[in-house]
Amino acid sequence: MSETLAESTSPEAEATVGDGPPRSRPSLRARLGRLREQHPVAARNIRWTVNVLAALLVLGALLLPNKVTHLHAREFVRIPVEAILGAAVALVLPRRPRLAVAVVSGVALGVMTIMNLLDMGFNDYLGRPFNPILDWELLNDAQSYISDSMGSAVAVGAAVGAGVLVLLLLSLMTLAMVRLSGLLILDRRTATRGTLVAATVWVTCSALGLQVFGTPLASEHTASLTAIQAKQVVQTVRDEAAFEKVAKVDAFGNTPGSQLVPDLRGKDMIFTFIESYGRSAVEDKGIAPGVDKTLATSTAALAKAGFHAKSGWLTSATYGGSSWLGHSTTLTGLWIDNQQRYRTVMASNHLSLTRAFKKTGDWDTVGVMPGVQKGWPEQQYYDLDKVYNAFQLGYQGPKFSWSTMPDQYALEAYQRQVHSKKRDKPLMSEIILTSSHQPWAPIPKMVPWDKLGDGSIFKPIQKAGNKASDIIADSTRSKQEYGKSISYSVTSLTQWLERYGSADTVLVFLGDHQPIARVSGENASRDVPISIVAKDPKVLDKIASWNWTDGLKPAHNAPVWKMSSFRDRFLTAYGSTPHPSKG
Template sequence: MPNSVVRLGPATFVRIPAEGVIGAAVMIALPRRPRVALAVVSGVALAALTVLNLLDMGFNQYLGRGFNPVLDWSLLGDAQSYLKDSLGGTATLAATVGVLVLVLLLFVLLTLSTVRLANLLARHPGTATRGTLIAGVVWITCSSLGLQMSGVPLAVDRTATALKWQVRQARNTLRDEAEFQKVAKVDAFGNTPGSQLVPDLRGKDMIFTFIESYGRSAVEDPIMAPGVDRTLDTRTKALAAAGFHAKSGWLTSATYGGSSWLGHSTTMSGLWINNQQRYRTVMASDHMSLTDAFKKTGAFDTVGVMPGVQKGWPEQKWYGLDKVYNAFQLGYKGPKFSWSTMPDQYALQQYQDRVHSKKPAAGKARMSLLILTSSHQPWAPIPKMVGWDQLGDGSIFKGIQAAGNNPADVIADTAKSRQEYGKTIQYSVTALTEWLTRYGTKDTVLVFLGDHQPIARVSGNHASRDVPISIVAKDPKVLDKVDGWGWTDGLRPAHNAPVWKMSAFRDRFLAAYGSTPHPKKG
């Protein structure tokens, strides 16, 4: 069995497994008790590898990478929560029970089958021996000649290869933990005094915003791009009419399809955080985040608006945020839109009412971190823009949510998923830029970007990991500071605009706005 859905086909199941041939030879030679014991162990091992293979398929399809048996078990709980928010508790419970029953059956039936086959070989040793020899000769011949069917080799050792890969991955994961701890202790700006951090942004109204799943495919895919590009061009003109201008480029995200927190922390830390282990290491470290740099200046109040946070969030300390508003602290009385707790427009208006419209502490400016959620999968139902003065407590969205698509219908339809995904990006960009033209000031500086590409079923199996990033400001001096970056004017980055790793942004941004490096060495 392959570890990717796209490689799953009839030709996959007519291959000759080397492990099967060797296993048959060993079973024929063993006495009864050792034979049964080996058959049981083999059946259990085969079932375990099949489960890992199926997890690989799911992770490759949704996150663009294989399943890591050391780190990724905790993500299964997140997946269950996502299903509950998207499809409801009953459907999620049924799916969970169904999966558990299937896994149990897989272990029981594969073990029983292996024992039965071992006993069958023992009862017919002559036939079994001849069959095993023939299979072995055929395997060697096919392997030597490189014979294939529909592009798939006939002679394989997939199980042994998969097992070696899992062992190697586990070993590399454990090694990476120790190495990354050393990397996280090194910081080019770790010892920079607050007085020498972002001096060129003092007095500015700084806002960093992540748009969920806003990836390069939204801007360049032939199905999704036309609508998204029209929105980006229209909003660029609207911003210009309000006195704002923008420059845009590309960042290569550390994650894909999900695990948004890895993209957030990579951008803010300047470290490549592509797994949960690295994330935990950084959150427990004193490595400076970009947001914390503003706090360390002593010249900024720092606040976060996180409508996707629905439980305790100890990461607040590492991000250097004085105050955080989670999903339950924004007064929303309307319906959820699948996973998204509230529409972006409502979250932005609450940010305006609770934070942006208030003056910071005496003599200070403000730095804000916003995480928008309306473009989170399954992209159904989708909120619509309403009058900003009609938002109230969000009850106005009840009718919009009820009239929207059923998440189960969109999840099951790839073409529809791609179309609806594009619409959510248009909505989020419109909501954010309308907020800016309505409430932004001469000192407002908005940096917004995507956290990762959407899942492979939407972005494609060979999509890049790139996401758009834009800096928007009224003050021309702000954009002049990044003029040498080669970014594109406006909200839509050109195809050939520079592409940086997401981890490069923090240090480039700090340097562009006058920060002086004082390295901290591990």
């Protein structure tokens, strides 16, 4: 009885009281229809707004350039042939195939938009478009860079924002394409006439070469970019197989250790890469004055200490980033301009300069890598006896944005832990200096060498420095701070050499790549300076035929070589005998 009473007074039971069957809730479509009837003007305005936004979204995606420097209003007033072809297809297809094509086209256009945005970032930072085969793993490096430069919260926010943007682009582009395809068939006759008119105008503009502010009115932008991406994929696949064969051929692959660099026996060899030290640092009017003054001052100071130098140019295999490609190209004599080539070489037996010194049996080999914060399996390929990473140099001071420690400290730690130790053999060292890594804020300052300690002295310097967020988006300030960072790195290295170098020290130092386009310029070269410094005049006499410039600053017209040519020229200059291996 109580159960029956409870049922009769429940909300569901009350809903059925009265004459006739229970009333169901109206559907969403019915409710929207009722709202349209009640507010016809507002409904019409919303409908037109949605239609216009859908059209603008699709047209914007079809005309979106893949370089930040091309983002101009004139790019978006052109006539995209892809829109005309899409309208023609939608008009001839039945409902279901039309809907399927609209969905697929929307997803494809969303993907293409994402690729264009990636191209923008890669062109701006690395001077090349995004490679859909090789570059996905670099996105993790980008997130790590943001985390190290601007904090983990910003990095997480950027990752979440990127994910949301991808989902929005794919979904909104698909919905827009479906809506526009539906609009076309509401009045097929008018839509067909409009499509024919648009096609005629496009053909006319294309044939006559009509332009708006220097940009062709007739656009086939998306089709061209799609073709370029497809070609890039094919070339990447072919390059992988071809380069594997190239990497097996080595002019010095079978050279016995006794015939490698005999003219450098007994010398302490130091190969040092300075991050982002490019030609722009020496020749760009907005950067060069401070750097050139540092180079002149350092050249004079080294000469007073008995050291002399010769300098030239190398054209780097990379630009704006991916420093490891520049390092490996210099040391292997192979043109390593992408990640696949890098992996291929690291898995090979191709002779690197570091391995050449190790192969002689007359040098101990060591790497100082303050930028390495995790496992570094490349140590095996480069044949380094010991590698000191960011956690093995005893640093207790603050990070300077991406750079884990100031270059001055890293060099002093190298001196304390490695270079000053007594040993039976001379030392061959590879040192990577990181203080000139973007975003160039905050930048360390030189402190007395005998007060470096554990690096705590840099805390107030780091605290008083610029914030990365204040520099990273400002081209003018980025140039200024970049120049200061290069001056700091060069000063740290040359002062270390003055302080600790001996009659048997030979220093080879160079840049790994130019800084990003925002600093070096849109059409900057890929050249980087390289210098060889020694006290023993015989060392520099061996490269007299290279016609390099005396001092640390290479002349504008000094020889320019591909970075991949340096290994063989260096080995030959210092007496190595070629014994080729052919795979």
